[in-house]
Amino acid sequence: MADDRKKLSMTLGESLRQQGVSRRGFLKYCAATASMMALPPTMVPAIAQALEKAKRPSVIWLSFQECTGCTESLTRSHSPSVENLIFDHISLDYHHTLQVASGDAAEAAREAAMHENEGKYIVVVDGSIPLANPGYSAIAGISNLQMLEETVAGAAAVVAVGSCAAFGGLPHANPNPTGAVSVGEIIKDKPVVNVSGCPPIPTVITGVLAHFLTFGSLPELDALGRPMVFFGQSIHDRCYRRPFYDKGLFAETFDDEGARKGWCLFRLGCKGPMTYNACATAKWNQGTSWPVESGHGCLGCSEPDFWDAGGFYNALSIPDSDLTRKTGYVVGAGVALGAVAGALNRSTRAKAAAKHETVTIEDLDKKS
Amino acid sequence: MSTSIDFLLWVRGPGFDIALFIFVVGVLIRLLEVVILGRKPDYSEPRGAELGAGLLTLVTRTAPEGGSFKRSPFTVVGGYIWHIGFLVSLFLFVPHIELIDSVLGIRWPGIASNLVDAISAVTIVTLVAMLFSRLTHPVKRFLSGPEDYLTWLVTFLPMLTGYLAYHRMIDPYPLVLGLHILSVELLMVLFPFTKLMHAFTFIIARWYNGAMAGRRGVQS
Numbered sequence: 001m002a003d004d005r006k007k008l009s010m011t012l013g014e015s016l017r018q019q020g021v022s023r024r025g026f027l028k029y030c031a032a033t034a035s036m037m038a039l040p041p042t043m044v045p046a047i048a049q050a051l052e053k054a055k056r057p058s059v060i061w062l063s064f065q066e067c068t069g070c071t072e073s074l075t076r077s078h079s080p081s082v083e084n085l086i087f088d089h090i091s092l093d094y095h096h097t098l099q100v101a102s103g104d105a106a107e108a109a110r111e112a113a114m115h116e117n118e119g120k121y122i123v124v125v126d127g128s129i130p131l132a133n134p135g136y137s138a139i140a141g142i143s144n145l146q147m148l149e150e151t152v153a154g155a156a157a158v159v160a161v162g163s164c165a166a167f168g169g170l171p172h173a174n175p176n177p178t179g180a181v182s183v184g185e186i187i188k189d190k191p192v193v194n195v196s197g198c199p200p201i202p203t204v205i206t207g208v209l210a211h212f213l214t215f216g217s218l219p220e221l222d223a224l225g226r227p228m229v230f231f232g233q234s235i236h237d238r239c240y241r242r243p244f245y246d247k248g249l250f251a252e253t254f255d256d257e258g259a260r261k262g263w264c265l266f267r268l269g270c271k272g273p274m275t276y277n278a279c280a281t282a283k284w285n286q287g288t289s290w291p292v293e294s295g296h297g298c299l300g301c302s303e304p305d306f307w308d309a310g311g312f313y314n315a316l317s318i319p320d321s322d323l324t325r326k327t328g329y330v331v332g333a334g335v336a337l338g339a340v341a342g343a344l345n346r347s348t349r350a351k352a353a354a355k356h357e358t359v360t361i362e363d364l365d366k367k368s
Numbered sequence: 369m370s371t372s373i374d375f376l377l378w379v380r381g382p383g384f385d386i387a388l389f390i391f392v393v394g395v396l397i398r399l400l401e402v403v404i405l406g407r408k409p410d411y412s413e414p415r416g417a418e419l420g421a422g423l424l425t426l427v428t429r430t431a432p433e434g435g436s437f438k439r440s441p442f443t444v445v446g447g448y449i450w451h452i453g454f455l456v457s458l459f460l461f462v463p464h465i466e467l468i469d470s471v472l473g474i475r476w477p478g479i480a481s482n483l484v485d486a487i488s489a490v491t492i493v494t495l496v497a498m499l500f501s502r503l504t505h506p507v508k509r510f511l512s513g514p515e516d517y518l519t520w521l522v523t524f525l526p527m528l529t530g531y532l533a534y535h536r537m538i539d540p541y542p543l544v545l546g547l548h549i550l551s552v553e554l555l556m557v558l559f560p561f562t563k564l565m566h567a568f569t570f571i572i573a574r575w576y577n578g579a580m581a582g583r584r585g586v587q588s
């Protein structure tokens with residue numbers, strides 16, 4: 001802890017040098033940071049200068065209704081990596097999955113970090129917050145809502161990591177039994193960055209933290225509060241299978257000729273066209289591959305309510321309901337109503353025929 | 369939270385159900401009430417077969433007719449272009465085939481998306497030109513009522529929004545895709561109650577003209 005305190009007062013440059021990182025290594029790190037934040041290489045000197053002087057920010061990580069997948073994703077970042085460097089250089093003061101302390105000691109660490117870094121620390125949240133009943137999810141007897149409000153009160157910024165924290169995610173899926181909401185629905189008076197994904201790409205999580213560390217500010221956000229640099233383009237726009245989509249060449253099953261030739265997965269349910277995320281460029285598993293490259297369509301995991309957006313294997317253009325059954329009912333109803341309308345028409349005609357009075361020439365003569 | 373995804377989910381879910389209901393029920397009512405009403409029995413001795421002649425007029429009345437082509441070539445050519453373009457974009461674009469398959473369980477091969485794209489561009493331009501001619505040609509203008517403009521609009525909107533969605537010209541994509549689906553739902557809802565019904569009734573009308581003539585043994 002005391003060691004940590006000392007580190008906290010050190011700049012990042014000092015701390016790196018102390019760990020024996022050379023100037024060259026440092027610049028390499030800056031270049032990696034720039035590419036991670038999707039900034040041009042011309043920004044490297046500015047980043048180096050900023051990082052040299054940057055202080056280790058305190059990070060408090062809160063986990064609510066979540067599956068720990070986001071933390072798993074983060075810790076799966078390859079090593080030695082930019083991510084590790086960053087995590088050596090932020091002070092992760094509270095993360096109940098990763099920290100050693102537990103119980104009261106853990107909560108004390110959170111309170112100490114909040115107190116000492118008042119107004120400067122970053123709160124990272126994964127998981128959604130249940131509003132239906134505070135008892136649905138609590139830590140050390142403190143409800144998620146209370147812990148969030150309390151912790152965020154003195155924070156500089158909030159990063160909602162994963163689709164649950166960003167949009168409610170799986171707990172929020174219909175019928176949302178716990179009344180789960182996203183962080184952004186509760187926190188209105190602090191900047192909230194949504195790093196969505198189920199889970200989010202590790203380099204995207206660290207890229208946002210790197211941005212804050214480097215510039216002391218949050219990156220530019222899209223309409224859903226996601227950093228533009230990572231979520232500015234859709235999967236479909238960056239997908240290497242896109243030429244097949246344009247040519248109309250689609251795989252129809254997972255092991256047909258088209259699938260083997262790497263054709264577009266739209267017909268197999270790929271939600272790439274509606275999904276904004278960096279998978280196609282950042283890739284997964286140390287840059288090995290990404291879902292579409294491995295032959296499976298995108299599920300749309302970085303978009304709100306993707307769980308409720310219909311079957312994962314239904315093409316994006318297919319409406320969500322059980323259409324074949326409904327069409328059957330609707331046709332039945334149409335035939336029945338049509339028959340009724342037809343019968344009414346016939347009876348109108350029959351009545352008209354019955355009422356019809358025959359007029360003879362004599363009748364006309366009489367009248368005139 | 370109300371996002372563009374919520375909007376997309378609504379138009380793909382409840383919105384589509386409502387539109388499908390009105391469309392299918394409306395079309396069936398309008399067709400059945402005509403068919404069930406029937407015609408007076410014809411007691412005269414038939415002088416020819418109805419079936420062949422009926423089928424023949426289905427084809428001949430769909431093909432362009434020389435006289436009207438000479439009188440108003442633009443209307444005829446433009447009409448063909450956009451009708452064919454509309455049908456190609458509707459039935460040969462792969463995402464649409466997926467939708468039809470999910471509703472009716474039948475499918476057929478599509479064509480390249482960028483070919484559909486080019487055809488839709490031509491269709492959109494033709495539709496605009498047709499509207500322009502309707503507004504400027506004194507006779508067409510005189511003959512046009514509000515329903516003509518309404519049906520033009522609900523036919524044009526799906527083409528336009530489809531084009532915008534394909535080219536991802538409105539951000540975010542779920543919004544423009546949702547608008548496209550909504551515009552189609554509008555078309556489906558108005559379809560049974562407007563002259564758009566001709567897309568179904570033309571078959572009955574053209575067949576009947578030929579069949580009637582065929583029975584009487586005259587040329588149609």
Ligand code: SF4
Pocket residue numbers: 235236237239240241242243245263264265266270271272273292297298
């Ligand atoms: S595989 Fe998916 S993301 Fe790639 S082109 Fe096809 S639909 Fe778009």
Ligand code: SF4
Pocket residue numbers: 197198235275276277279290291292297298299300301302
């Ligand atoms: S490809 Fe789609 S579903 Fe898969 S991780 Fe990326 S955004 Fe999520």
